[in-house]
Amino acid sequence: MINFDELTKAVVEGDSNASLELTKKAMDMGISAMEILNRGLLPGMEIIGEQFEKQEIFFPELLMAADTMKATVALLRPELSKSKIPPIGKCVIGTVEGDAHDIGKNLVKMMLEQNGWEVTDLGTDVPTEKFCSVIEEGNFDILGLSALLTVTMHVMDDIIKALKATGLRDKVKIMVGGAPVTQSFTDQIGADAYAENAVEAARKAKSLVNR
Amino acid sequence: MSEKRKPDKEISMFQSHRRFWDNSPGTVLHTGLEHVLDPLRMRIYDENIKGEFAPEMLDLGELIGDITRAYQDRPLLDGDVFQCISLADVVPWMEAIIGCHLYSLGRGASMVANPTDIEPGDLPQHLRYLLDNLDENVWFKKLSDGYQALAEVLGTKFPLAHTLMRGPGDMVGALLGHENFIGRMLKPADNKDFLNDLLALCSKIYIKTAKMQLEHSGKFKGGYCNAWGLWAPGLNVRTQEDEAAFVSPKLYNEFLLPYHVQEADAFDYSTIHMHSGYVMSVYNWRDFSKKSTISAFEVCLDPNGPTGEDLMETLLGINSEKPLIIDVFTDEQAKAVEEHISDFPGSILYNNQVARLSFWEAEAEHNLN
Numbered sequence: 001m002i003n004f005d006e007l008t009k010a011v012v013e014g015d016s017n018a019s020l021e022l023t024k025k026a027m028d029m030g031i032s033a034m035e036i037l038n039r040g041l042l043p044g045m046e047i048i049g050e051q052f053e054k055q056e057i058f059f060p061e062l063l064m065a066a067d068t069m070k071a072t073v074a075l076l077r078p079e080l081s082k083s084k085i086p087p088i089g090k091c092v093i094g095t096v097e098g099d100a101h102d103i104g105k106n107l108v109k110m111m112l113e114q115n116g117w118e119v120t121d122l123g124t125d126v127p128t129e130k131f132c133s134v135i136e137e138g139n140f141d142i143l144g145l146s147a148l149l150t151v152t153m154h155v156m157d158d159i160i161k162a163l164k165a166t167g168l169r170d171k172v173k174i175m176v177g178g179a180p181v182t183q184s185f186t187d188q189i190g191a192d193a194y195a196e197n198a199v200e201a202a203r204k205a206k207s208l209v210n211r
Numbered sequence: 212m213s214e215k216r217k218p219d220k221e222i223s224m225f226q227s228h229r230r231f232w233d234n235s236p237g238t239v240l241h242t243g244l245e246h247v248l249d250p251l252r253m254r255i256y257d258e259n260i261k262g263e264f265a266p267e268m269l270d271l272g273e274l275i276g277d278i279t280r281a282y283q284d285r286p287l288l289d290g291d292v293f294q295c296i297s298l299a300d301v302v303p304w305m306e307a308i309i310g311c312h313l314y315s316l317g318r319g320a321s322m323v324a325n326p327t328d329i330e331p332g333d334l335p336q337h338l339r340y341l342l343d344n345l346d347e348n349v350w351f352k353k354l355s356d357g358y359q360a361l362a363e364v365l366g367t368k369f370p371l372a373h374t375l376m377r378g379p380g381d382m383v384g385a386l387l388g389h390e391n392f393i394g395r396m397l398k399p400a401d402n403k404d405f406l407n408d409l410l411a412l413c414s415k416i417y418i419k420t421a422k423m424q425l426e427h428s429g430k431f432k433g434g435y436c437n438a439w440g441l442w443a444p445g446l447n448v449r450t451q452e453d454e455a456a457f458v459s460p461k462l463y464n465e466f467l468l469p470y471h472v473q474e475a476d477a478f479d480y481s482t483i484h485m486h487s488g489y490v491m492s493v494y495n496w497r498d499f500s501k502k503s504t505i506s507a508f509e510v511c512l513d514p515n516g517p518t519g520e521d522l523m524e525t526l527l528g529i530n531s532e533k534p535l536i537i538d539v540f541t542d543e544q545a546k547a548v549e550e551h552i553s554d555f556p557g558s559i560l561y562n563n564q565v566a567r568l569s570f571w572e573a574e575a576e577h578n579l580n
Contacts, residue, residue: 014397058459060393067394098319103389103457125316150540150568151256152319179488182514182541196515 002026004040011044011072012051014064019072033079045069045114049199059107062198066110073114087118089209092134093144094122096155101148104178107198108144115202128159135168141209144201145191147178156181157189173208177201220288225432227291228442231558232480232506234534238558242439243290244570250277252301252320261317266307266349274299275360282369292440292560293370293431298357298424300375300438305417306385307350310337324385334386335405338412345419354420358427370431372438373424373448378483379413379470380454389457396462406466414470418477421448437482439509439536441560445479449509455495456486463495472503480506482536487522488513496529509536512544519547523554530557538562 002025010019019041026036048065051057073080091112095105102124109119120138122130135143147153156176163169175193176186186194193208195201230238251274254260260268278296285294306324307313315322329337345351354374361371377385383406384392395402425435425446435447452471455463475481485496487510496508508529512519519539526548529535534557539545545565552561 059457060397060459060462063390063393064397098316098321100314100316100319100323106390125319149319149321151321152316155318178515179486180514180540184541185514 002029002031002040004036004043007036007040008044008047011041011065011068012047014061014068016068016071019068020075023072023075027075027079032083033076034083034085037073037076037080041069041072042114045111049111049202052197052199063107066107066114069114070110088116088206089141090118090120090139091142091144091205092120092122092131092138092140093146094126094131095124095146095148096152096159097125097127098155099147099149099152100124101146101178104148104198105144105146108146108177108195108201111198111202112144112205115206117202117205128155128162131159132162132166132168135163135172136166140172142205143172143174144205145174145176147176147181150180153178153180153185156191160189160191175201175204175208224288224291224293225442229444231441231534231560232443234530234532234557236556236558238534239552239555240291240441240558240560242292242560242562242567243288243294244567245285245289245294246440246567247281247285247294247296249297249300250274250281251299255301255315255322256318256320259317260315262315264302264313264315264322266353269299269302269353271353271357271360274357275364278361279364282365285369287369289440293436293442295370295372295431295436295438295440296361296365297372297374297438298354298361302374303377303385304350304354304374305377305382305413305420308345308348308354308420309341309382309386309413309416311385326388326391327386329386331387331405335408335412338409338416342412342415342419345416345423351420351423355423355427358424362427362429366429370436370440370442371424371428372436372440373421373428375438375451376417376421376448378450378452378454378467378474379410379417380452380458380467382413382417383409384454384457389454392454393457393462396458396466399465410466410470414473417450417474421478422446435480437480439560439562441482441536443480443506447480448474448478449482449484450474451484453486456488460495460498464498468495468499468502471499471505475503475505482507482509484509484511486511486513486516488516496533500529500532505533507534507536509538511538512540514540514544519544523547523551527551527554527556530555530559532557534558534560536560536562538564540564 007022052062109121112119145156174191176191177195183194193204195204301322303324310327311324313322434442434444436442437447437449545563
């Protein structure tokens with residue numbers, strides 16, 4: 001018998017070694033990747049999310065847990081791919097042009113992936129035209145925009161205007177975040193959602209696509 | 212204001228600044244609107260200078276010329292503080308000195324520092340050599356030459372303040388990569404000695420670099436101003452440590468606090484800049500206050516952080532023990548601070564960035580027309 005609580009605890013504690021060991025043990029016992037994910041790993045990320053929002057843990061612990069989750073899911077991926085379960089949705093994310101900060105964006109990407117999203121990361125200092133061309137050519141549910149500077153957050157407005165001008169605005173839901181960004185700014189530029197942190201981003205992404 | 216009254220206002224300014232550092236109750240200072248934006252930052256924006264930024268791209272002659280023009284018609288007194296000059300605060304000087312690569316962001320009007328190519332295992336040796344041979348470092352020399360030139364050209368007209376200086380946490384984070392740094396902090400068994408070695412060396416480099424700038428700047432009316440134009444009758448520094456915003460209180464106390472204490476204790480007057488958006492860094496002030504001679508705290512109210520109202524209890528608590536600089540960026544924050552201004556038990560410098568941004572936008576529009 002596998003104790004899924006131990007696996008959950010390993011994720012919460014950011015203990016990659018323990019998480020990988022327990023996962024291998026479970027796989028050797030014939031337990032399916034989906035069951036390991038749903039009963040052991042995802043509950044760990046839910047606990048982490050709650051603790052972060054209550055300020056019981058902070059950014060480093062969130063990062064460690066996300067890293068543990070990522071390493072363990074990589075082990076399960078071959079089997080998960082076979083089961084052909086579609087992702088919750090597809091998200092493209094990037095830091096806007098003129099801004100090179102990426103810690104927050106990277107964490108959002110990790111949290112979305114751990115919550116079943118397929119994420120395309122365009123990196124940092126991404127030109128507005130690039131965001132537009134990716135939206136035009138791809139089939140994304142959400143566009144995530146990140147900025148850490150007061151100067152660059154206004155580029156988010158430019159991106160939304162560019163999408164409107166090219167008839168692409170309604171093709172995608174837009175979520176924004178970053179230190180200078182507020183709900184009021186989000187409303188002002190006509191974005192669909194604002195996330196104060198990575199945990200909230202994962203939650204709001206789900207509600208944006210009603211899944 | 213008549214010429215006869217100007218000296219009175221200056222004398223009164225020195226007195227009010229002394230009261231600030233003494234945390235005298237009822238001392239409320241305001242920054243003015245005319246705090247000049249870094250001309251190099253404006254040039255990076257205007258010319259969309261983007262990409263790797265090497266030391267030879269910083270033309271000191273051109274920069275001193277830009278600074279001279281920018282300050283030409285500016286008054287010495289700006290609100291309740293002095294208009295002071297610092298050199299190119301857009302440049303991450305400390306990160307550049309220790310070996311990081313700089314990248315200019317064009318329309319972002321900013322620069323970032325990317326990790327060095329030096330292998331982590333070689334970093335302690337690299338930093339030890341640097342500490343003993345700072346004068347050979349191209350960025351340190353550029354900063355030194357810049358301050359000597361500034362002192363010559365403008366030192367009699369305006370006080371000089373050291374440039375924006377990031378602390379050891381930011382420095383090591385830039386060297387290793389921030390996520391790598393944080394990850395190593397969480398595995399102390401393998402990393403504690405290594406990280407402490409790097410932090411200690413960066414702290415010493417910080418102290419030497421600050422002292423060099425203050426030495427070249429020379430005294431202004433018997434003291435020094437920090438970047439916000441707050442004069443003090445002694446060596447006066449302001450440390451920016453954004454890395455503190457990414458760590459928990461436990462990690463901050465274990466890894467960063469000892470070096471912040473060391474830096475604060477190396478100067479007569481010191482201010483540390485903290486962020487509210489990441490709760491832990493603001494709420495660590497009690498530990499810091501107990502263990503060091505830090506003179507003042509600067510709290511930057513992040514737009515995505517707790518509201519001004521939510522933070523008020525913390526701000527009042529800090530101010531009960533230390534002078535406080537409060538940076539506000541939204542109308543809600545400004546309203547909260549202004550409504551509680553008479554509740555602050557000690558001295559504050561109120562830095563309303565909302566008002567300043569409006570002033571500079573209006574000026575830019577006027578210049579365009």
